[in-house]
Amino acid sequence: MPKLGMEPIRRAALVEATIHEIGVVGTLDVTVSRIAKRAGMSSALAHHYFGSKDQIFMAAMRHTLTVYGAEVRGALSMTKTPLERATAIIRTSFSAMNFRSEVVAAWLNFYVLAQTHPEAKKLLRIYQARLRSNLTHAMRPLIGARADASADRIAALIDGLYLRHTLGGTSPNPEDPVAVALGLLAQELEGGGRDAG
Amino acid sequence: MPKLGMEPIRRAALVEATIHEIGVVGTLDVTVSRIAKRAGMSSALAHHYFGSKDQIFMAAMRHTLTVYGAEVRGALSMTKTPLERATAIIRTSFSAMNFRSEVVAAWLNFYVLAQTHPEAKKLLRIYQARLRSNLTHAMRPLIGARADASADRIAALIDGLYLRHTLGGTSPNPEDPVAVALGLLAQELEGGGRDAG
Amino acid sequence: MPKLGMEPIRRAALVEATIHEIGVVGTLDVTVSRIAKRAGMSSALAHHYFGSKDQIFMAAMRHTLTVYGAEVRGALSMTKTPLERATAIIRTSFSAMNFRSEVVAAWLNFYVLAQTHPEAKKLLRIYQARLRSNLTHAMRPLIGARADASADRIAALIDGLYLRHTLGGTSPNPEDPVAVALGLLAQELEGGGRDAG
Amino acid sequence: MPKLGMEPIRRAALVEATIHEIGVVGTLDVTVSRIAKRAGMSSALAHHYFGSKDQIFMAAMRHTLTVYGAEVRGALSMTKTPLERATAIIRTSFSAMNFRSEVVAAWLNFYVLAQTHPEAKKLLRIYQARLRSNLTHAMRPLIGARADASADRIAALIDGLYLRHTLGGTSPNPEDPVAVALGLLAQELEGGGRDAG
DNA sequence: AATGAATGAGGATTCATTCAT
DNA sequence: GATGAATGAATCCTCATTCAT
Numbered sequence: 006m007p008k009l010g011m012e013p014i015r016r017a018a019l020v021e022a023t024i025h026e027i028g029v030v031g032t033l034d035v036t037v038s039r040i041a042k043r044a045g046m047s048s049a050l051a052h053h054y055f056g057s058k059d060q061i062f063m064a065a066m067r068h069t070l071t072v073y074g075a076e077v078r079g080a081l082s083m084t085k086t087p088l089e090r091a092t093a094i095i096r097t098s099f100s101a102m103n104f105r106s107e108v109v110a111a112w113l114n115f116y117v118l119a120q121t122h123p124e125a126k127k128l129l130r131i132y133q134a135r136l137r138s139n140l141t142h143a144m145r146p147l148i149g150a151r152a153d154a155s156a157d158r159i160a161a162l163i164d165g166l167y168l169r170h171t172l173g174g175t176s177p178n179p180e181d182p183v184a185v186a187l188g189l190l191a192q193e194l195e196g197g198g199r200d201a202g
Numbered sequence: 203m204p205k206l207g208m209e210p211i212r213r214a215a216l217v218e219a220t221i222h223e224i225g226v227v228g229t230l231d232v233t234v235s236r237i238a239k240r241a242g243m244s245s246a247l248a249h250h251y252f253g254s255k256d257q258i259f260m261a262a263m264r265h266t267l268t269v270y271g272a273e274v275r276g277a278l279s280m281t282k283t284p285l286e287r288a289t290a291i292i293r294t295s296f297s298a299m300n301f302r303s304e305v306v307a308a309w310l311n312f313y314v315l316a317q318t319h320p321e322a323k324k325l326l327r328i329y330q331a332r333l334r335s336n337l338t339h340a341m342r343p344l345i346g347a348r349a350d351a352s353a354d355r356i357a358a359l360i361d362g363l364y365l366r367h368t369l370g371g372t373s374p375n376p377e378d379p380v381a382v383a384l385g386l387l388a389q390e391l392e393g394g395g396r397d398a399g
Numbered sequence: 400m401p402k403l404g405m406e407p408i409r410r411a412a413l414v415e416a417t418i419h420e421i422g423v424v425g426t427l428d429v430t431v432s433r434i435a436k437r438a439g440m441s442s443a444l445a446h447h448y449f450g451s452k453d454q455i456f457m458a459a460m461r462h463t464l465t466v467y468g469a470e471v472r473g474a475l476s477m478t479k480t481p482l483e484r485a486t487a488i489i490r491t492s493f494s495a496m497n498f499r500s501e502v503v504a505a506w507l508n509f510y511v512l513a514q515t516h517p518e519a520k521k522l523l524r525i526y527q528a529r530l531r532s533n534l535t536h537a538m539r540p541l542i543g544a545r546a547d548a549s550a551d552r553i554a555a556l557i558d559g560l561y562l563r564h565t566l567g568g569t570s571p572n573p574e575d576p577v578a579v580a581l582g583l584l585a586q587e588l589e590g591g592g593r594d595a596g
Numbered sequence: 597m598p599k600l601g602m603e604p605i606r607r608a609a610l611v612e613a614t615i616h617e618i619g620v621v622g623t624l625d626v627t628v629s630r631i632a633k634r635a636g637m638s639s640a641l642a643h644h645y646f647g648s649k650d651q652i653f654m655a656a657m658r659h660t661l662t663v664y665g666a667e668v669r670g671a672l673s674m675t676k677t678p679l680e681r682a683t684a685i686i687r688t689s690f691s692a693m694n695f696r697s698e699v700v701a702a703w704l705n706f707y708v709l710a711q712t713h714p715e716a717k718k719l720l721r722i723y724q725a726r727l728r729s730n731l732t733h734a735m736r737p738l739i740g741a742r743a744d745a746s747a748d749r750i751a752a753l754i755d756g757l758y759l760r761h762t763l764g765g766t767s768p769n770p771e772d773p774v775a776v777a778l779g780l781l782a783q784e785l786e787g788g789g790r791d792a793g
Numbered sequence: 794a795a796t797g798a799a800t801g802a803g804g805a806t807t808c809a810t811t812c813a814t
Numbered sequence: 815g816a817t818g819a820a821t822g823a824a825t826c827c828t829c830a831t832t833c834a835t
Contacts, residue, residue: 008812008813008814008818008819008820009814009817009818009819010818011818011819011820012818012819015819030318031314031317031318032230032314032317032318033229034231036803036804036805037804037805037806038804038805046819046820046821047820047821047822048804048805048806048821049806049807049808049820049821049822049823050819050820050821052805052806052807053819053820053821057805057806058804058805058806110317113310113313113314113317114314116310116365116368116369117228117229117310117311117314119368119369120228120229120307120310120368121227121228121229126369129369130369133366133369154382154385157377157382158359158382158385158386160362161359161362161363161366161382162355162358162359162362163362164361164362164365164366165357165358165359165360165361165362165363165364165365166358166362167362167365168313168358168361168362168364168365169330169358169361171313171316171317172313172316172323172326172327172330180354185351185354185355185358188351188355189355189386192389192390192393193389195393196389196392196393208794208795209794212794233828233829233830234829234830234831235829235830243795243796244795244796244797245796245829245830245831246795246796246797246798246831246832246833247794247795247796249830249831249832250794250795254830254831255829255830255831405815406815409815424712425708425711425712426624426708426711426712427623428625430807430808430809431808431809431810432808432809440816440817441816441817441818442808442809442810442817443810443811443812443816443817443818443819444815444816444817446809446810446811447815447816451809451810452808452809452810504711507704507707507708507711508708510704510759510762510763511622511623511704511705511708513762513763514622514623514701514704514762515621515622515623520763523763524763527760527763548776548779551771551776552753552776552779552780554756555753555756555757555759555760555776556749556752556753556756557756558755558756558759558760559751559752559753559754559755559756559757559758559759560752560756561756561759562707562752562755562756562758562759563724563752563755565707565710565711566707566710566717566720566721566724574748579745579748579749579752582745582749583749583780586783586784587783590783590786599797599798599799599833599834599835600796600797600798600835601797602797602798602799603797603798606798627824627825627826628825628826628827629825629826637799637800638799638800638801639800639825639826639827640799640800640801640802640827640828640829641798641799641800643826643827643828644798644799647827648826648827649825649826649827
């Protein structure tokens with residue numbers, strides 16, 4: 006019997022390497038060779054396990070969303086009050102794991118990919134729906150019907166803060182994204198906001 | 203008979219073609235040949251005028267930002283009250299011209315480019331600073347010191363709505379980005395929001 | 400518990416699978432993996448038994464020629480008259496077994512292989528010599544010295560009909576190869592043909 | 597103005613090189629690089645002019661058939677009697693140009709290609725139909741209704757002789773294909789052959 | 794001013810083959 | 815006996831870029 010059970014290990018290594026490389030290059034213009042090398046194997050083996058570069062990307066994307074989803078669920082499970090829930094969702098979005106610059110770079114490029122790739126688009130939409138749904142459920146007990154519009158704003162703000170973070174890097178970045186997002190949350194919960202204009 | 207003054211015409215055609223192609227492909231993976239063909243010339247001529255693909259992108263980026271800036275200035279020039287100013291800035295960000303799907307796609311990809319390309323990063327930061335500055339100035343007379351934090355939130359929200367728009371497309375998209383953004387503006391102006399938490 | 404006598408079974412399965420795959424693809428561009436999979440084993444095992452792809456091909460070739468030879472001998476053994484012999488040879492060449500489209504495809508590709516591969520060339524020459532010899536012996540009693548030239552023509556005609564069969568497929572194929580070949584046989588036996596011109 | 601009119605020259609060179617390489621390798625497993633190198637250019641340029649390896653093959657095929665067709669027409673134009681026509685067709689099939697070993701190798705491989713490639717199949721069928729038609733027309737004045745069956749036999753024989761020629765090469769090849777084919781022609785014209793049996 | 798011609802470099806993908814277990 | 819693991823080598827194809835005219 007051959008050396009067995011390598012597949013999940015290899016796949017995980019490739020997924021991790023993919024996100025890392027996207028972070029380094031800032032683009033989906035990463036070569037399979039580089040990914041494979043970083044994952045400690047030949048590019049041929051990468052193809053053996055994933056079939057195509059495209060599917061490597063999709064796996065990386067699914068992994069990123071899964072990790073995010075798991076972190077959110079974990080954080081929510083430790084909350085008691087609605088306010089804690091809303092706060093937890095926001096904090097998780099900017100947690101050390103999810104807000105690593107390479108992960109943020111990957112997110113950005115997944116949005117690019119989604120424009121062409123239906124499956125990628127589907128995944129991002131699922132993420133968005135879940136984020137909105139989580140926020141709405143957390144806020145409904147606090148502000149009732151206004152929760153939907155509030156969730157919309159907070160969700161979009163989070164995405165916007167991600168986007169801005171890609172530019173961040175070296176400069177002395179004064180506004181902490183978490184603070185900005187929690188600031189909005191506080192405001193949403195506070196008073197009789199009406200929608201639109 | 204060399205046609206005089208061809209240069210600006212050619213350059214403009216290339217810039218427009220570039221944005222269009224980015225919109226079509228959804229990526230910066232557009233070939234110079236395709237851009238040139240769409241602009242009605244050979245790829246060699248495109249290189250003659252711009253030197254490299256990179257510089258074509260930068261020109262397209264500058265053009266996009268310039269158009270946006272001009273629209274904002276134009277809109278602001280027709281306002282009287284602070285509220286009108288703030289509203290005008292938001293509306294312009296989603297104007298027919300700036301919110302064309304190809305332009306939005308281009309924006310997204312400019313963020314990708316900015317991760318690698320210092321000049322691109324600089325341009326995007328200028329845009330962000332200007333947007334925040336415009337918003338702050340508009341809102342200061344209305345809410346005083348809170349204007350800075352408010353501007354931060356609104357600016358980030360606008361970027362987030364752009365990002366979400368790239369996924370939009372076919373589905374029945376219920377929330378109008380303009381409404382969402384104006385909704386936040388209304389809320390910001392309304393009450394005693396405090397920052398962070 | 401090592402299964403005994405697996406080797407001949409495995410080899411036979413591989414040979415059969417090879418011919419089948421050549422028939423499917425129409426080319427020698429079949430992968431060892433596909434052959435092995437069809438034969439119900441890993442490609443590594445295929446190499447274990449045959450050493451190389453090349454030798455798999457050679458085995459398939461030998462098998463094809465062997466089957467053909469056996470069928471001819473079998474058919475000849477049931478004949479009484481020279482005419483029956485000649486007829487039997489021709490009919491066997493187009494028998495259900497030998498004229499299966501996959502076998503014909505294999506033949507064609509063996510000719511391709513023979514251009515590079517000395518062993519393959521040798522095998523095909525043996526086949527040709529045997530065919531000519533069989534035909535000559537069958538016809539000599541009937542037309543004497545003319546038998547040699549007649550055999551040449553019939554043998555070449557058979558090959559030509561094989562070649563044409565590879566194109567056959569879907570269209571309403573009017574001329575039955577057997578009829579054409581037997582038509583030539585009849586003509587050869589009939590009259591005072593002289594050679595050349 | 598650039599160096600102009602290279603295209604037809606390059607294409608012709610590539611087609612010629614393709615046939616040559618097929619002759620050398622004996623297979624369609626020729627690399628575009630080798631073809632291009634033999635044609636004196638980079639493989640990139642070969643792709644520029646033909647788009648794909650496949651289309652290079654198709655061009656080579658069309659060229660081969662065209663040359664053959666032209667030679668036949670030329671030969672026919674210099675004939676007076678039906679017998680001369682039939683003879684001319686046969687001789688042309690084995691002319692110095694068409695029966696070059698590389699061309700014969702190419703033919704063989706075109707048959708292989710035709711099994712997968714519909715366009716290739718179509719071309720070969722056209723060739724076959726034309727050959728049969730030419731032969732039938734030439735022979736009808738001489739043997740009336742029997743011309744069809746005769747043409748079938750002669751056409752198939754010619755293909756068979758091509759096939760055998762691929763094995764030819766070094767050995768002392770006693771039977772001259774032309775003699776064999778003309779021998780059949782003589783026999784066909786001679787007597788009251790009936791079809792089939 | 795303008796372009797066809799031309800290429801070097803690079804990347805995804807495939808595959809026969811080997812090896813450790 | 816049997817196979818998953820693994821890779822080096824090869825090949826098609828694309829593209830930014832240069833150049834002669």
